Amino acid sequence: MKKIKKFAAVVIIALLALTVCGAVFAEEGVPTIGAAEAPKGPAGYVWAAIAVCVAMILPGIGSALGVGMAGRAAAGVSAEDPDKGGSCLVFELLPATQGLYGFVIAMFILVFSGILNGTVMQLSTELGRSFFYASLPIGVVGLVSAYFQSRVCCAGIGIVAKQGNGGMGITFAIMVELYAILALIISILMVVRVPVNA
Amino acid sequence: MIVPMKHISLFALKADERRLMKALQNNGVVQIERTEQEGPASALEAAGLFRSGCEGELAEKNNTVQRIKAALSRLAPYLPKAGLLEAPPESSEEELIGAVPGALKIAEELEGLQKELNQIKNDKEKASAQLKALRPFGGVSIPLDEIRPTKTTGFVLGLIKPEKLSALDEAGVVYEAYPARGQKTPILAAIPNASREETLACLHSAGFAEASLAEYSGLAEDNIAMLESGTASLELKNDELSKAIAALGESAEELKKGLDGALIEQKRAEARCELFATRETFLLNGWVRSDEAEKLETIVNENAGVHYLEIRDPYDDEQPPTYCKNSKFFAPFEFITNMYSPPDPRGYDPTVVMTPFYLLFFGLMMGDTGYGLVMSIGAALFLKLKKPKKGTEQVAKILFWGGLSTMVFGLLAGTCFGMNWYDLFGESFPFPLIDPMKDQMTAIIAYCALGFGQIIVGMIVSIVLHLKKGDWQTALFDIGSWLIIFAGAGLAFLLKGSLRYIAFGMIVLGVAMLIGFGGRAKKGVGRVIGGFGKLYDITGFLSDVLSYSRVFALGLATGAMGSAFNLVAGIAKDMLKGIPVVGGVVSFIVAAVLLVILHVFCVAINALGAFIHCARLQFIEYYNRFYTPGGKLFSPLGIDTKYNNVK
Numbered sequence: 001m002k003k004i005k006k007f008a009a010v011v012i013i014a015l016l017a018l019t020v021c022g023a024v025f026a027e028e029g030v031p032t033i034g035a036a037e038a039p040k041g042p043a044g045y046v047w048a049a050i051a052v053c054v055a056m057i058l059p060g061i062g063s064a065l066g067v068g069m070a071g072r073a074a075a076g077v078s079a080e081d082p083d084k085g086g087s088c089l090v091f092e093l094l095p096a097t098q099g100l101y102g103f104v105i106a107m108f109i110l111v112f113s114g115i116l117n118g119t120v121m122q123l124s125t126e127l128g129r130s131f132f133y134a135s136l137p138i139g140v141v142g143l144v145s146a147y148f149q150s151r152v153c154c155a156g157i158g159i160v161a162k163q164g165n166g167g168m169g170i171t172f173a174i175m176v177e178l179y180a181i182l183a184l185i186i187s188i189l190m191v192v193r194v195p196v197n198a
Numbered sequence: 199m200i201v202p203m204k205h206i207s208l209f210a211l212k213a214d215e216r217r218l219m220k221a222l223q224n225n226g227v228v229q230i231e232r233t234e235q236e237g238p239a240s241a242l243e244a245a246g247l248f249r250s251g252c253e254g255e256l257a258e259k260n261n262t263v264q265r266i267k268a269a270l271s272r273l274a275p276y277l278p279k280a281g282l283l284e285a286p287p288e289s290s291e292e293e294l295i296g297a298v299p300g301a302l303k304i305a306e307e308l309e310g311l312q313k314e315l316n317q318i319k320n321d322k323e324k325a326s327a328q329l330k331a332l333r334p335f336g337g338v339s340i341p342l343d344e345i346r347p348t349k350t351t352g353f354v355l356g357l358i359k360p361e362k363l364s365a366l367d368e369a370g371v372v373y374e375a376y377p378a379r380g381q382k383t384p385i386l387a388a389i390p391n392a393s394r395e396e397t398l399a400c401l402h403s404a405g406f407a408e409a410s411l412a413e414y415s416g417l418a419e420d421n422i423a424m425l426e427s428g429t430a431s432l433e434l435k436n437d438e439l440s441k442a443i444a445a446l447g448e449s450a451e452e453l454k455k456g457l458d459g460a461l462i463e464q465k466r467a468e469a470r471c472e473l474f475a476t477r478e479t480f481l482l483n484g485w486v487r488s489d490e491a492e493k494l495e496t497i498v499n500e501n502a503g504v505h506y507l508e509i510r511d512p513y514d515d516e517q518p519p520t521y522c523k524n525s526k527f528f529a530p531f532e533f534i535t536n537m538y539s540p541p542d543p544r545g546y547d548p549t550v551v552m553t554p555f556y557l558l559f560f561g562l563m564m565g566d567t568g569y570g571l572v573m574s575i576g577a578a579l580f581l582k583l584k585k586p587k588k589g590t591e592q593v594a595k596i597l598f599w600g601g602l603s604t605m606v607f608g609l610l611a612g613t614c615f616g617m618n619w620y621d622l623f624g625e626s627f628p629f630p631l632i633d634p635m636k637d638q639m640t641a642i643i644a645y646c647a648l649g650f651g652q653i654i655v656g657m658i659v660s661i662v663l664h665l666k667k668g669d670w671q672t673a674l675f676d677i678g679s680w681l682i683i684f685a686g687a688g689l690a691f692l693l694k695g696s697l698r699y700i701a702f703g704m705i706v707l708g709v710a711m712l713i714g715f716g717g718r719a720k721k722g723v724g725r726v727i728g729g730f731g732k733l734y735d736i737t738g739f740l741s742d743v744l745s746y747s748r749v750f751a752l753g754l755a756t757g758a759m760g761s762a763f764n765l766v767a768g769i770a771k772d773m774l775k776g777i778p779v780v781g782g783v784v785s786f787i788v789a790a791v792l793l794v795i796l797h798v799f800c801v802a803i804n805a806l807g808a809f810i811h812c813a814r815l816q817f818i819e820y821y822n823r824f825y826t827p828g829g830k831l832f833s834p835l836g837i838d839t840k841y842n843n844v845k
Binding site: 093094100101104108116168170175 | 538539635638642747750751754755759761765803806810811813
């Protein structure tokens with residue numbers, strides 16, 4: 001229970017931080033939709049940068065927590081029986097993928113928003129904010145799903161300890177990942193469809 | 199294909215037992231089942247029946263295995279490292295068993311050395327504790343055994359801080375101080391019996407700490423010298439023993455062979471414990487593959503004299519083990535099915551109908567020709583050089599074929615080492631046919647359609663299996679009606695004009711079949727409600743089909759990760775180029791090393807993801823439709839070694 005509370009606190013703090021960021025930048029004023037010339041400049045860049053941070057940091061935290069937890073369980077089992085290390089490793093690596101999905105989205109945002117090729121100053125505030133929204137699905141779902149997937153993985157490592165191989169444990173753990181994958185798809189679709197060149 | 203099992207019961211003479219068990223183990227044809235007692239134990243014993251008295255032998259074999267294992271783990275730091283891609287040596291079974299006594303002897307020698315080493319360690323610790331206690335008294339000039347009480351006065355030897363001596367003087371305590379060998383001064387205090395309490399209280403308040411050195415005789419200094427020289431010789435001996443143990447590391451091969459031999463014997467002893475025996479005969483119950491029954495008969499005839507062998511089909515209430523036999527190409531993919539659960543022995547082995555889909559989706563999920571090439575070559579080298587066995591071999595083969603599939607689908611819908619085909623060969627290059635980067639919706643729909651195809655195949659397999667069982671109602675009403683609905687829906691899209699009514703008719707027919715017969719197990723209102731309930735399955739189909747969108751996400755993630763790593767290496771190269779003179783070379787080397795490490799990581803993590811997610815698609819979306827799990831794998835008494843492959 002204690003762990004769950006701690007974890008919930010991390011999530012809430014992260015979300016609060018995001019909201020504060022949003023509120024601060026919202027003060028610049030929202031241009032009316034369909035305005036002839038949307039304002040461009042640093043604000044769009046900042047939003048894109050926040051988006052990159054969200055996509056990388058939140059799932060990164062989740063995966064780090066997840067791999068850490070599963071890694072401790074795996075180390076315990078392989079200390080007893082080194083031959084089981086291989087099966088445990090699979091379980092340890094499963095929660096690592098959310099961080100990689102976040103990395104993929106972060107790279108997409110870097111490329112599509114023009115941060116990498118230096119055209120980001122052309123980005124309007126609204127489009128910059130679109131990147132921020134696009135980063136939220138994988139950010140939040142990645143964080144939460146990595147943590148809960150890791151809990152299933154720890155249980156799966158328990159199966160390895162008792163039976164010698166993971167068996168269905170891997171399938172159980174993979175079930176949690178579906179939601180990270182769906183979030184990844186939505187984030188990809190949102191990022192690549194931001195009409196930067198329109 | 200599932201090979202049917204035959205149950206065997208064999209009565210033979212105990213005189214032939216060892217020879218027969220050895221032959222059975224070497225051929226690996228029989229899974230021995232524990233012969234359970236029927237009736238109360240006392241009645242059986244009265245009739246001269248008892249469990250084959252082998253517990254003692256098994257305990258001895260277990261002990262042997264444990265001792266050799268312990269020796270190997272003790273010697274682990276000194277063992278020569280095995281090459282990463284080095285195949286285990288080959289030996290014959292006799293050779294391995296012959297190595298057991300030698301290995302035991304080494305283990306015994308090691309145990310002896312270890313015991314001596316432990317003794318020395320204890321001695322050293324004891325000596326260092328003694329030295330610690332004695333050292334401060336190095337300056338005491340009277341022999342320690344001469345400190346004895348007289349009639350009226352006792353003496354104590356101890357340590358005190360030099361500045362407290364004046365306090366003793368003031369209190370009138372009589373003492374002799376010796377040169378200090380440390381921060382405190384050793385003193386010999388006289389304690390008159392008359393004022394014993396007061397003197398002691400006075401000493402203690404001055405911080406005097408009494409030493410108990412009664413066990414020593416002679417001068418403290420001499421004792422110290424003796425202990426020091428003793429410690430030095432202990433050190434020497436310690437080094438000698440450690441060297442002797444390290445030298446035993448050279449006999450690792452013999453130990454490993456011995457362990458494998460001991461494991462073989464242990465397994466045989468375990469099997470013997472499952473037998474049931476009278477004074478002169480034994481009874482063996484077990485399972486044999488029906489295609490190996492004749493081989494078993496030959497083995498028994500050759501190795502047992504008088505015997506009775508009964509081979510029969512399993513009874514309906516018996517649960518035989520499952521053995522699947524597939525061609526060389528399909529056999530490794532049994533691993534995937536077994537990860538879920540081996541098939542029911544009376545069910546259907548799904549390996550053949552699963553493998554094509556597994557390879558298809560694996561290829562799409564990896565979707566990178568370069569990575570496919572790396573995987574195939576890596577797996578092929580591993581198989582060729584390491585010659586793995588069992589599960590590892592199967593996984594390596596799956597990765598080999600998966601790599602080939604990845605190469606093909608990387609061309610159709612992916613990248614090469616994270617680079618787009620357009621970037622490599624220009625816009626006119628016809629591949630990839632579907633670019634998930636540019637045309638996401640097409641890709642998602644295409645993959646979901648492939649998934650839908652797999653589900654349809656699963657339903658058709660299910661219909662065939664139900665028809666084989668004679669259950670035409672389930673085949674037609676529960677599954678066939680859905681196929682009719684899907685076919686109708688498909689035609690409604692394709693056909694134009696009045697022909698469309700045929701398609702609508704099919705949909706209506708299918709729905710009517712579902713509502714009318716879906717709830718046929720129940721009666722009255724329940725039947726209709728049950729029928730409508732079946733319609734609700736459509737949500738199951740939808741979620742199953744959407745589940746295949748993961749193929750898109752994973753395929754894209756592989757390519758995107760690869761291209762991100764290319765980008766990182768490129769940035770590193772550009773940054774290092776600025777270094778004068780050596781910049782060109784350094785930036786090239788750094789970028790090359792980065793690329794190799796990052797791409798190897800990318801292949802590994804994505805292959806793991808593709809392997810597992812692809813297996814999951816088979817388990818949940820596909821096997822759901824037709825598969826009966828719940829078997830136990832056939833595991834015949836055989837030879838299972840750790841370090842040596844048996845010829």
